[in-house]
Amino acid sequence: MAKIGLFFGSDEGNTEGVAYRIQARLGADLVDVHDVADVTVLDFEDYEYIILGIPTWDFGQIQSDWEDFWGDIGSVDFTGKTVALFGLGDQFGYGDYFLDAMGMLHDVVVANGAAIVGYWSTEGYEFDASKAQVPGEPLFMGLAIDQDQQEDLTADRLNRWCEQIHGEFGLDTPIVNLDD
Numbered sequence: 001m002a003k004i005g006l007f008f009g010s011d012e013g014n015t016e017g018v019a020y021r022i023q024a025r026l027g028a029d030l031v032d033v034h035d036v037a038d039v040t041v042l043d044f045e046d047y048e049y050i051i052l053g054i055p056t057w058d059f060g061q062i063q064s065d066w067e068d069f070w071g072d073i074g075s076v077d078f079t080g081k082t083v084a085l086f087g088l089g090d091q092f093g094y095g096d097y098f099l100d101a102m103g104m105l106h107d108v109v110v111a112n113g114a115a116i117v118g119y120w121s122t123e124g125y126e127f128d129a130s131k132a133q134v135p136g137e138p139l140f141m142g143l144a145i146d147q148d149q150q151e152d153l154t155a156d157r158l159n160r161w162c163e164q165i166h167g168e169f170g171l172d173t174p175i176v177n178l179d180d
């Protein structure tokens with residue numbers, strides 16, 4: 001069975017928690033979870049299907065471990081790989097920079113050949129600007145999670161997005177909905 005590599009960075013644990021909630025839905029046998037603080041570019045070579053998780057910090061900046069890895073991720077060849085992204089942010093606290101880092105990561109992996117799945121509607125979010133929004137479209141470049149302002153919506157969003165990417169990855173493995 002082809003495995004999925006999930007790579008996350010997290011300062012305060014929110015993105016890490018969401019990473020393991022995604023793994024719990026798609027299956028621990030299927031999804032290998034990696035903290036990007038502990039990986040090298042070689043770890044990406046093992047996977048055809050990849051999930052990337054990134055929060056935005058300090059007014060539109062990349063999370064610190066992703067920032068340390070930025071030169072490396074820019075050298076990964078994503079040709080032939082399918083990638084889904086999820087981002088964490090705070091839409092009311094940082095509405096001019098909501099999820100910007102997810103947009104920046106999206107642009108790097110697209111430039112390096114990735115096919116992207118997991119686009120997500122902007123409906124239900126309030127923000128003024130986001131680099132993670134597809135220009136001119138009511139879509140984010142990946143799943144948008146806001147643990148600061150909409151924590152109660154996260155479980156349902158994860159259920160629906162995991163169903164979506166499971167189909168888009170073309171998997172026939174079991175999947176579960178959770179109320180976590």
Ligand SMILES: Cc1cc2nc3c(=O)[nH]c(=O)nc-3n(C[C@H](O)[C@H](O)[C@H](O)COP(=O)(O)O)c2cc1C
Nearest residue numbers: 010011012013014015055058059060089090094099
């Ligand atoms: C000082 C500070 C700056 C932040 N800057 C942004 C931002 O520019 N854009 C955004 O969407 N969220 C921003 N956030 C919200 C974080 O992305 C959010 O709390 C996220 O869940 C943190 O994830 P982590 O615990 O995995 O690091 C900021 C939060 C703090 C405390």
